[in-house]
Amino acid sequence: MAYRSFTDPVLSRRTLLRGTAMLGAGAALSSLPFGRAAFAHAGHWPNVMSTVEEYVSSGKVANMVAIMGFGQNNADVIARGTLAKGGATAADGDSLYRIYSQTKPITGVAAMMLVEDGKLGLDQPIADFIPAFGEMMVQKEYDGSIGPENLEPAKTQITARMLMTHTAGLGYGIIQRGPIQKAYEEKGLIPGQVSRIPIPGMGRGTPTDSLEKFADGIASMPLVYQPGTKWSYSVGLDVLGRVIEVASGMPFDKFLHERLFKPCGMESTWFRVPESEVSRFTTNYGVVNGTLFPIDPAASSIYLDEPGFPFGGAGLVSSPNDYDRFLRMLVGKGMIDGNRVMGEAAVKMATSNLLPEGADLKGTWVEGQLFGAGGRVQGTAFGWGGAAGTAGFIDMASGLRAANYTQYMPSDAYPIQRGFPDIVMKDLALRAEG
Incomplete structure (x- = not known):
């Protein structure tokens, strides 16, 4: 093999x-x-x-x-x-x-528990919990520039359903390439860890120090697809952790x-x-x-x-x-x-x-x-x-x-x-x- x-x-x-x-x-x-x-x-x-x-x-x-x-x-x-x-x-x-x-x-x-509790709706905009997601921009060219020349407004709001199913249009540092991937790393938008040992091909960025900062940081970045249109492996479940935090009133x-x-x-x-x-x-x-x-x-x-x-x-x-x-x-x-x-x-x-x-x-x-x-x-x-x-x-x-x-x-x-x-x-x- x-x-x-x-x-x-x-x-x-x-x-x-x-x-x-x-x-x-x-x-x-x-x-x-x-x-x-x-x-x-x-x-x-x-x-x-x-x-x-x-x-x-x-x-x-x-x-x-x-x-x-x-x-x-x-x-x-x-x-x-x-x-x-x-x-x-x-x-x-x-x-x-x-x-x-x-x-x-x-x-x-865990998020479905809050849906059951009536504290979260499957199709509720996550901007209700994280206001920074209220007005998202989307890349016109996938993994292209993150400058204004390559951005357009999101046509719909991101919902909890989209976060759960990787259809929110969010990116992922382990998937994206180019400027957006580099920006994730520079801003500490890194939702995972592997080792203290330097590994060839793996970034050495340090994750930001709170879930709130992470979610708000992701909201400051452009989406890679229009919400609800495409399955794309993403940080959706990490952002969902912040939604759970706000909706439940508990870390x-x-x-x-x-x-x-x-x-x-x-x-x-x-x-x-x-x-x-x-x-x-x-x-x-x-x-x-x-x-x-x-x-x-x-x-x-x-x-x-x-x-x-x-x-x-x-x-x-x-x-x-x-x-x-x-x-x-x-x-x-x-x-x-x-x-x-x-x-x-x-x-x-x-x-x-x-x-x-x-x-x-x-x-x-x-x-x-x-x-x-x-x-x-x-x-x-x-x-x-x-x-x-x-x-x-x-x-x-x-x-x-x-x-x-x-x-x-x-x-x-x-x-x-x-x-x-x-x-x-x-x-x-x-x-x-x-």
Whole structure:
């Protein structure tokens, strides 16, 4: 297999931080005649198990943890490898992983709680919460000049729906090129972090020091598309974090803790890893020409520092067991362990198509599919992936929840992230035949 380096002009930004877990298998899940009780232990996932073992034993990754379950049943966990190459501590369901863009569905679902509360409307202009978005300008030429000669007024207001579905016309420092990308970096409009180590092809800008400053800074920049017209991966979920903050009257990270993490029993999900938990934190690796090198060692990780602000699009660290509790709540239609976290209607809406009518998906990562509250939708499946190779999804019809965790960049250096749902489907099909 050929590998491209971090300095590749396509990979260096566009693929290093994005999450693109595919859900091609999701649409068929509800039609399989398998019995959920049949999957009582990890041995019932032979294809998943062999994949995990192959990736670790071949040295492609230091560790891999796959976790699958149905409904509210306990999950099956398949774990191999150690927290770092050459280390002694085995990875397991409680190990900590940088989930990057798997943060996006969490932020989207959190916003749906406020829709349910009546504090936020899906089609309400976000300028009601962040006035700086009241009069936006749009680039005439995509990624062209940001001077007045290349700008025109936005034809409609940005809404919460557009933020959730990447159709607001907002840019992204890991996607854009040219003057707008440079301006994002200079203004600290950087909604993520990778390492303290200089990485070729990656900018070294410092994020601004508050979510309010970030959102207002994004509002001062031109849009790259007219709102509601085109799917384009963006900082929409990061800006949505500020909308949540204003609409709830509570800091975004505190809102997540009080309304989502605590009720779901998620005790290992943070924007900053506590010093007391470093012993179960994984090391993140870069893949260059098939070789791994540590880009964010756990003991000196950038995630041990307080981030400039809580990155609602790519900032969380979580454990497989913790994120599984989030997925359990979703397939439980808002319930987990007998506790109601959010309403059934809000969950159904979050995990179904929310794209604005007429939004163009042609030529995008989600062409031929749909998009919900921060995650891809196909059939009754919903989920997304992270920049360091993680992937997680659910199927609302069957109650399946499945996720895979490892740490390497860029995420498309190996096919596991995109292929994980299909591997899970192979095991479900085998069981159905049996």
